[in-house]
Every structure is written in C-alpha cells, then in structure tokens.
Amino acid sequence: MAQIWAGTGIGKTHHHCVVLTAQGERLLSRRVLNDEPELLALLADVLALGQDVAWAVDVADGMAALWINVLLNHGQHLVYIPGLAVNRASAGYRGMGKTDAKDATVIADQARMRRDLTVLLPDDEHAIELRVLTSRRTGPNADRTRRVNRLRGQLFRDHGLADVIASMPGIGPLLGAEFLAATAGDMSRYGTADRLASLAGVFPLPRDSGNVSGNLHRPRRYHRGLQRVFYTSALISIRSCDDSRRFYERKRSEGKRHTQAVLALARRRVSVLWALIRDGQCYQSNLRVTSAA
Known part of the structure; x- marks a missing residue:
C-alpha cells in the first residue's frame, strides 16, 4: 500500500509534480523541465520522502512518454x-x-482516493492501445489541416485581390483566404468600412441609458471568422510592422488594456485594408489613406 501519492500534470516543455500524504497534506510541489536529468532528480527527491510511492x-503518451518511461x-x-x-x-x-499546480494536486488526490484507475505497465496492452489511438487521431488531423491550408493558399493566390490583401502586414495566404471567404471578395456589398468593422466585431456600438452616455460595446451579432482575421493579423503586425507597433503602444500609453489596444488596432486595419482594396493599391509604410466608401 502506498504511503504517498505523486501526481504529475503533463506539459509540452515542463511538468508539475505534487506529492500528497495519506491525509492529503502536501509534501512537495515542483515545476520540472521535461528533460531526463531533471526528471531523474525529481524521482530521487520524491523517493527520498517515502519509498512506497x-x-x-x-x-499516457506523446509529451508524457519520457516521464512514463x-x-x-x-x-x-x-x-x-x-x-x-x-x-x-x-x-x-x-x-x-x-493552474499546473492545482491540476497536479487533483491528479495526486484522485489517485489517493480512487481504486478504479488504470495501472500502466511497460508495453502493456492499454498503453499500446493509447499510443495507437493517439497516433491515429493526430495523423489524420494533421494531414487534413495541411491539405486545407494548401487549398486555401492556392485559391487565395489565384484571386485578383491577393497581392493587395497580402501586402497588409500580418495577413498571409491563410488569413487572406479566410477574409475572402467571409466577404465573398465583394467589398461593395458592405457599403462602408464602418459596416465591415461592425460585421467583424471590432467596431463598438453605443449603449447609452438615461444617466450614462458614451458607453460602447461590441455588436451582439458579428462574423467570428472576420474577427479572427483582423484580431489575429493585428497581433502579428505588432511584432512585424513598425506602424502597427507604434499605434498599439500609443493606445497602451492612453491607459487601454492589451485586448482593448489590439481591438483598436484591428479596427484601424479594417479601414486601411478597405481603402487599399477600393483603390487597388498595395500597402506601404506610413501610407495615408481615407476609409470613406
């Protein structure tokens, strides 16, 4: 019968281990690198707390394989x-x-209380089956993602607006393809850049009451695919485009939170992209454009 229970929350680069006594008291809580010397040191330290562990x-596979072995x-x-x-x-x-520490605590405590858990043995049928199922699930999913991305990229490159859209920092073939799919490649159907921004969920609408004015909120109905295009590309552009980074930093200096600053940048990028498509002009640094319909 075990005297202590050690639960490990598995991560890609780091694991977190928590050790509990029979009374549920915590003896150890440690974040450890998923590296053999580090794991061996953790094993030795836990065994030093009590030999029956x-x-x-x-x-049960993948990123946990080294620790399990x-x-x-x-x-x-x-x-x-x-x-x-x-x-x-x-x-x-x-x-x-x-948190990783809480997950590891739950794992250790459940192992302490439950008697119906599967025991893993070297190359037992259950461990082998888990590896097979995981590999079968991961393989087709990865293949499907690659096929879809290749198709999106090809269709995007064949579109007449591809060069204009791809010139926007942060928008590549995949996000560009998602943008064209969401708008059907026809910008005139939305009337103005503001309407497109509202559809993308990055254009705040007023929500005033009798005693409150200037209260804004995100539209209740918006296209999540378009929001992903503009929000994700805004995040990317902060790292790759000086203009975007300066705009983001200015919003942060005004007291806006990270998400608010990114949304403000995404809204600005809607106007810029709208104007580029309208004028058939590729993006240039410090380019002055107007977003009027």
Missing part, C-alpha cells in the same frame, strides 16, 4: 487518470483558477 499522470524503467507504480476526469474533479477543489 504511487505515481499518477493525466497523459523513466518511472516504469525504475519499477514505479504508475496509474493513468484521463484528462477529462481531472477537469471534472477540479470543480470540487478549492480555488477557481486553473
């Missing part, structure tokens, strides 16, 4: 708790936020 993980190669008792079960159990634990 039950380990638990919420991922380290544990099994050292003869450790290891159980698997599905991530969905961890998420459901988390609602019953103190704290509203989701």
